[in-house]
Amino acid sequence: MQLSPAQWVEELRKTGKKLLEIIPRVAGSADASVKLRRGASGDQTFYIDEMAEKIVVEAVEKISQNGISFTLISEECGIKKFGTENNIKILLDPIDGSNNAKRGVPYYATSIAILDGERLRDILVGYVVDLSSNKEYWAIRGEGSWCNGERIICRSSDEFDMVAFEASVPAKDIERLMPLLKSSRKVRCLGAIALDLALMGAGAIDVTAIATPSRSFDYAAGMLILKEAGGIITDIEGGEIGDISAGLERTVPLIASANKVLHQNALKLINGSRQ
Template sequence: MTDDIGIGYFRSIGKRLREKIPGLRFSSTVQEPLERGASGDKTYRMDRVSEDIILEALYNTGHPLTIVSEEAGMIEIKGGGLRVLVDPVDGSKNAVTGIPMFCASMALVDGDRVSGLKMSYIINVLTGDEYWAVRGEGSFCNGRRLRTQGDDVMRVVLYETQNPGRDVPVILPLISSANRTRCFGSTALDLCFVAFGAASVYVNPAPARSFDFAGGLLIVEEAGGVVTDIEGNSIEDVELSMKRVSPLLVSANGRLHGKALERLSGGR
């Protein structure tokens, strides 16, 4: 990693986001799309302001970087270098409709594969809660070390769907076995909730985009969680790009993951 792009630098970006983004929630134009971003989704003013803050800070490092961002697409600074996955507002639909459940997510990658994830940072810009992880050094929330749920009780299952009519039948055997379920609309925060023990399992049966999950992935793994696709295959060699790449199954521990895979096999 470059010398000055560390968690402290990402946290300084988070501080600026915390200062600027909450005030945009109830502006008169919050629900008016500006255009379609590189991902194909609508770009709103909140997306644009958040992305501008993040990109300016990354440019100001002076280092060669390859940025993959939901709105701007792929940008090479000084010919490109370490890859930075950016989701300026994860949970945009929540953000523009007034639902207080969204965040900004950043991840630093050596190479272009999941296996190259080195560092990640997520901030809930409304609460100010910060989550981060460095490969081999653990994951943290506001400086407190995170650990996933230790037992194999299926207490809370989180899920996301792009097409409920198609996706819910696939995951129904799993979510039916949980004590409780939640669908928050922010993959990055979902993974953080698994990391600090608030949820047992997260599932998304549709291919997700890498900037949606890259930041949360390292955080949950460093907290003790297990990550595969919904058939139990490793995603370590999945490319981190603009494409929709893989369904996700994330569990607090191996025993829960085994249970989740067993139940999902009944929905396919």
């Protein structure tokens, strides 16, 4: 027995409601930034990360009790199998933008992707709940993207009006991205990759560049939301990322754009003569 994509969205939205009830009350508090241990991905796990993960894990455990089998891959608890062996994977980032959440900066989310295979080309459902604004973004492969139930679509402009970037290692990352940033009307470093991609799908951002290799759970859900809204995402040199495995390992630097013209122009700026 398996859930349909629409049924997965329904279950994820139930989980999102619970997250919205609890996590914003903790964000920015002294408890939020209490260090607990190193998570399965190797990054530090904070109290707020564990709290969000616990909510999601409890929700998927209830799903599994109805005979639904899958494998959960999460930044904190690692890989956990539910039920019999099958090809359904859940990629979870409990807090996308955890540094923002623990400090009380209102830009953080929970990101969940459902895959029916081993690789990113197999993403079936993407769900990102913005825990600081009560907005929910989701997508179903081949059917489109939505924000709070309304269809969303990327911008069609070919101007770099609003460019977002993520710079985990600023001394190195910003230098590589500088040609793109200097060509942009406005730039923002927002701190939550999946949420950046979801906002791009809703028409708020033109290009997002991530110079440090990210893990697949950091961007998988946002990737589908963006693509189903008409956007493009590749590695930072323009290579396809659909064959990347869903797992805990770091993958590649990324660049995402609202349309093909923006993408090609952004690649030329970042890579120069290599394009």
